[in-house]
Amino acid sequence: MSTPGVISSVPALRVKQWLPEWEQVNFDADQNQAKPEPHFYVFSLSAARLRELSAIYRRDTTDMTARQDDLGIQRRHDPERSAEIQRYVVEGYPRSGLSEAQRKNAANDGLRKPGWLPTAVVVNILSEGDQRNGQTIGSDHVITVSDEPGEVFANLTFPDNVDDGLPPIEVIDGQHRLFAFDDDDPNVADFELPVVAFHGLDISWQAYLFWTINIKPKKINASLAFDLYPLLREQDWLDSGDRILVYRESRAQELTEVLWSTPESPWYKRINMLGGPRKESGPVTQAAFVRSLIASMVKPWKRSGRQATGGIFGGTPNQNDGLAWSRVQQAAFLVAAWRLLADAIRANRSDWAEAIRQEQAQLDLLDEDPAFSGRYSFLATDQGVRGFQHVVNDLAYIREKPLGLASWQDTGDIADVSPDSIAEIAKTIPDTIISFLEGIADGLATYDWRTSGFPGLNENERLAKAALRGSGGYKEMREQLVVHLSSAANHDIADAATTLKGWI
Incomplete structure (x- = not known):
């Protein structure tokens, strides 16, 4: 019974x-x-x-x-x-x-x-x-x-x-x-x-x-997974604190979408948002941008463990530490940093940049500037994206007080992160911050961004570039960019890079 x-x-x-x-x-x-x-x-x-x-x-x-x-x-x-x-x-x-x-x-x-x-x-x-x-x-x-x-x-x-x-x-x-x-x-x-x-x-x-x-099923494409975050964005727990990983992933995904959807961005419609073929979808995946931002800007403001710096987007209005920047401010800052770098490289006539442009012209491939986002530029790779965003975050973090980053406030009533709202907020970015980002961009424009696959490299150059590939290349790229900027013509940039060089 x-x-x-x-x-x-x-x-x-x-x-x-x-x-x-x-x-x-x-x-x-x-x-x-x-x-x-x-x-x-x-x-x-x-x-x-x-x-x-x-x-x-x-x-x-x-x-x-x-x-x-x-x-x-x-x-x-x-x-x-x-x-x-x-x-x-x-x-x-x-x-x-x-x-x-x-x-x-x-x-x-x-x-x-x-x-x-x-x-x-x-x-x-x-x-x-x-x-x-x-x-x-x-x-x-x-x-x-x-x-x-x-x-x-x-x-x-x-x-x-x-x-x-x-x-x-x-x-x-x-x-x-x-x-x-x-x-x-x-x-x-x-x-x-x-x-x-x-x-x-x-x-x-x-x-x-x-x-x-x-075991057998292929894991969901990371870029497609990150693309689901906009469906969750209005939930209150996404704004509860930067130490919750889902919050950080959501914010990083939103910022990546900003770079992809904002006409002023050099990555406008050129990020591989869903993991499709590079030729049709873009050279760098959404997942690469998201992970880069999580590792650099969208991490806690306080330094912890082996972190050399905190993240400049890591503060929230509910915390005593960090910058109380709104989502629109963060987006405008990021777009400005990338736009200034793209402009600086387009104006650059260094041997490395001209060599990439000439090589890609022979391939009859159209690109805004092959030296910035062409197939032979490290800036169009995971390592280049992470290297640049890391350096911008780290130097801005070090120079936070002299730059008056906390003094830049969003006094408007803009709730949505749209191209129009980003353009409006971008007009309020202080000249000191813009000049600092220009100094980083000008300094990095003279760095040799050619990949190991570039046909014109000699054997020593090719081996040196090969060391920047793979997961181990992230740290090496970051260190090379910091060393390069420690000799920048802009003294503020050089001083900040020298300080950072001693931390990493």
Whole structure:
């Protein structure tokens, strides 16, 4: 007899997924690849009840079992991950990612959101006679599946007693979600999870299914993922503080979109926003700009750890530290910095710039200025974008007080970040700030921005440029630009760069 209050059965939607071509698969029960049923079931069940009915078999090496004989498919359980999921269910995101002290702070109560878990837990329902780890499940402990051919719904009846050694359900994917409900918290006792259930699925097919769910799918393009942030921008938690990563990513994405959508920007319509081909979409991806801004301008104002400087966009009106610049001010500053650099390089007639222009002219490729954004310019690469934005941030951070950055205030009532509002705010940027950005631009215009792929380099030049490629090139590029600017004709720029050189 079933225990009162305990769910004894559930209706399940019968989903047929089988193609005639699959009949050509070499099914072999001796290899744990017996032919599966042509359908699975979809239902919902409380997390507590699902845990009670489930077993999880993990990959293990402690007993040196041969890998082909090890029937465990799950990864090792990470208690921290399950604990975070549990916090997420109760408190939502981003509150679940805060420290315990931050969550106790009443000022962060507004960060509480629903903790939905809409992704299905994938399981297998054991059939009578199935064996696992030397045990066989009997008729008294299996889930009875009442499934009439041609019917849309089936009924799953759970056993009155569950064998602790061999429960009737084995989890294929979703163990960390289940472990999040391990503490019998009465507040989440009735929290239901969607379940996709196979019936009598051989263990090798379970491993294959786990692999296709967790390993095989290509990860979403980072630029496409960042492009989703505008859909979240109006949520209050995005403005709650610069230490929350989602806030920083959202602000960086917005600033990247500004560079792409503002006619005054040299990157107008020329950033690869969705990760498409370079030729049609632009030379540098949205993800590269976003990550660069997160690493430079859109980071906390206070220096921490090994950071040489903080981020000039890291302050908020609710903090005592940092610049209380509005989103429109930040956008106008960034566009101005890039515009001045593009103008300085266009006016530059150094050998490196002329060589790129001549080479690209021979390729009959159109570009605003090949020396700035052509295929042979480092400025049209991740390393160049990050190097420039890092240097602008670092030097402005060092010279914050002499430049009077905090004195530049947005006194208008402009809520939206649009090309018109950016153009309006740009008129108010003090001359001291513009002159400083011009000094950086003029100094960097004389740096040799040619990539290692430029045809005219000698072997030593090519090897030196090759050192700037890859993830290791970010630090090397930044250091080279700082050293170059320490000899700039503008004394303020040279002094700031010399100071920075001693910090990094």
